[in-house]
Amino acid sequence: MIRTYDEINERIKQRKAVVLTAEEVIDxxxxxxxxxxxxxxxxxxxxxFGAMCSSGAFINFGHSDPPLRMTNITLNGxxxxxxxxxxxxxxxxxxxxxxxxxxxxxGHVIEDLVAGxxxxxxxxxxxxxxxxxxxxxxxxxxxxxxxAYMYNPRNAYQNYAVATNSSERTLQTYMGKLLPNYGNATxxxxxxxxxxxxxxxLNTIGVGTRIFFGGGIGYVSWQGTQFxxxxxxxxxxPIGGSRTLALIGNLRGMDREYVRGLDIFGYxxxxxxxxxxxxxxxxxxxMKRCAISDEEIFSxxxxxxxxxxxxxxxxxxxxxxxxxxxxxxxxxxxxxxPLSSYRYAKRIAEKLxxxxxxxxxxxxxxxxxxxxxxxxxxxx
Amino acid sequence: MIDRKYKLKFTDSNVxxxxxxxxxxxxxxxxxxxxxxxxxxxxxxxxxxxGSDSAVDAAIEYLRxxxxxxxxxxxxxxxxxRRCIDCGSCISVCPTFAFELNKKTWEVMLDTNKCISCGSCxxxxxxxxxxxxxxx
Ligand code: SF4
Ligand code: SF4
Numbered sequence: 001m002i003r004t005y006d007e008i009n010e011r012i013k014q015r016k017a018v019v020l021t022a023e024e025v026i027d028x029x030x031x032x033x034x035x036x037x038x039x040x041x042x043x044x045x046x047x048x049f050g051a052m053c054s055s056g057a058f059i060n061f062g063h064s065d066p067p068l069r070m071t072n073i074t075l076n077g078x079x080x081x082x083x084x085x086x087x088x089x090x091x092x093x094x095x096x097x098x099x100x101x102x103x104x105x106x107g108h109v110i111e112d113l114v115a116g117x118x119x120x121x122x123x124x125x126x127x128x129x130x131x132x133x134x135x136x137x138x139x140x141x142x143x144x145x146x147x148a149y150m151y152n153p154r155n156a157y158q159n160y161a162v163a164t165n166s167s168e169r170t171l172q173t174y175m176g177k178l179l180p181n182y183g184n185a186t187x188x189x190x191x192x193x194x195x196x197x198x199x200x201x202l203n204t205i206g207v208g209t210r211i212f213f214g215g216g217i218g219y220v221s222w223q224g225t226q227f228x229x230x231x232x233x234x235x236x237x238p239i240g241g242s243r244t245l246a247l248i249g250n251l252r253g254m255d256r257e258y259v260r261g262l263d264i265f266g267y268x269x270x271x272x273x274x275x276x277x278x279x280x281x282x283x284x285x286x287m288k289r290c291a292i293s294d295e296e297i298f299s300x301x302x303x304x305x306x307x308x309x310x311x312x313x314x315x316x317x318x319x320x321x322x323x324x325x326x327x328x329x330x331x332x333x334x335x336x337x338p339l340s341s342y343r344y345a346k347r348i349a350e351k352l353x354x355x356x357x358x359x360x361x362x363x364x365x366x367x368x369x370x371x372x373x374x375x376x377x378x379x380x
Numbered sequence: 381m382i383d384r385k386y387k388l389k390f391t392d393s394n395v396x397x398x399x400x401x402x403x404x405x406x407x408x409x410x411x412x413x414x415x416x417x418x419x420x421x422x423x424x425x426x427x428x429x430x431g432s433d434s435a436v437d438a439a440i441e442y443l444r445x446x447x448x449x450x451x452x453x454x455x456x457x458x459x460x461x462r463r464c465i466d467c468g469s470c471i472s473v474c475p476t477f478a479f480e481l482n483k484k485t486w487e488v489m490l491d492t493n494k495c496i497s498c499g500s501c502x503x504x505x506x507x508x509x510x511x512x513x514x515x516x
């Protein structure tokens with residue numbers, strides 16, 4: 001070990017910490033080698049900003065007088081979960097508004113909350129001896145509720161497939177609009193800036209790791225759902241969707257800029273969340289892995305024209321090719337669309353870097369590592 | 381030299397005229413047809429004309445004289461930059477390459493002059509950032 005978490009935090013306090021983004025570190029390691037670079041750099045910051053469908057927020061509204069046990073709850077017309085204690089709820093990003101027109105869902109409610117807007121709450125309950133009231137209609141906001149925190153069961157996917165479409169009709173998918181006859185290809189990972197591609201075996205990221213989350217501070221709370229270590233690796237990183245993180249963080253302190261409701265046409269609503277994870281450079285090996293570049297990260301091109309759990313693999317392409325705007329695959333040339341914003345990913349990595357440099361963000365030692373192994377089961 | 385896009389509307393009386401041929405032979409204009417939806421009863425065409433100012437003016441006057449309606453297509457597509465998150469979903473669905481990823485800033489750039497108002501990007505954008513002026 002070159003340095004400890006405590007030593008890094010001490011340097012952060014003295015405003016002496018050397019922090020680079022996962023993009024900046026690529027050239028440094030090319031020039032000086034991982035050993036030398038590791039001696040110079042304390043922390044590498046990462047970032048990603050894209051649709052993260054498995055996201056949502058817990059809210060406690062506070063009690064009305066007389067009190068109501070809420071069992072049917074809507075926020076701006078979007079249904080929230082009514083199976084928790086009287087005034088607790090969870091609103092999920094993909095829940096869509098019941099009113100006609102569509103285009104608005106749980107992700108947008110969360111964005112509006114973070115933006116400080118008032119939200120229309122309508123709730124009903126059975127009326128009990130202890131909760132006599134049967135309904136309420138009122139306005140809430142981040143200022144009026146007790147707690148409001150995002151808890152996302154699956155974020156920050158370590159790599160993900162590239163989607164294309166062999167069929168004869170346009171498909172509107174969670175991977176965006178896929179034109180017929182291999183008309184285009186879409187991809188969603190931030191590649192060389194993506195948190196889990198820079199610490200592929202989670203040597204430093206674990207339960208309790210403090211992160212940039214939606215413009216505020218959050219923590220890794222658990223392994224994400226569908227956590228998977230099985231996919232094949234090239235250059236030390238998996239070539240398909242693999243590890244994931246469950247994340248938690250206070251909605252208060254988040255910034256609407258990094259929490260955006262999405263309406264993915266033909267699929268439904270979702271939430272784009274900005275996530276940035278700091279990676280402490282504890283060894284030359286960790287440094288080397290942070291220096292991975294888009295040329296070295298690959299993903300598999302899958303045919304979304306075939307409706308099956310295991311879609312046909314058409315080939316393998318690098319993120320450098322994907323980001324160039326077109327890929328060659330199976331003798332075809334396809335134009336590409338990123339889906340997740342590299343511009344925002346970069347901004348997040350830079351913002352986190354600034355926080356650390358200015359002693360506004362200290363690193364935490366994980367209180368438990370995430371699993372070394374995991375696989376995904378299907379549903380029969 | 382100017383290069384502009386126009387929307388032409390035909391009726392059953394002039395649908396058989398070969399617009400491209402007339403533009404080339406009579407006005408020395410280079411036409412480029414982006415889209416054509418035409419049958420025996422009329423239709424519409426989106427084309428750009430490349431030529432001198434005076435030639436394009438004269439050509440438009442001529443087309444109007446044979447009852448083809450000619451409308452300059454400008455700023456048909458609009459993007460609300462406060463909504464846009466530079467995700468790039470729109471890039472690969474545009475037939476005229478109007479969107480482009482700036483490789484330095486990673487901003488998604490939109491060249492509204494390239495737009496032929498096909499509507500394809502509308503259903504690709506997850507933030508409702510893009511709007512099209514409605515076709516009259
Ligand atoms: S409407 Fe959109 S997709 Fe169609 S040409 Fe214009 S910018 Fe491109
Ligand atoms: S799809 Fe919409 S949000 Fe994404 S880059 Fe294009 S205009 Fe911006």
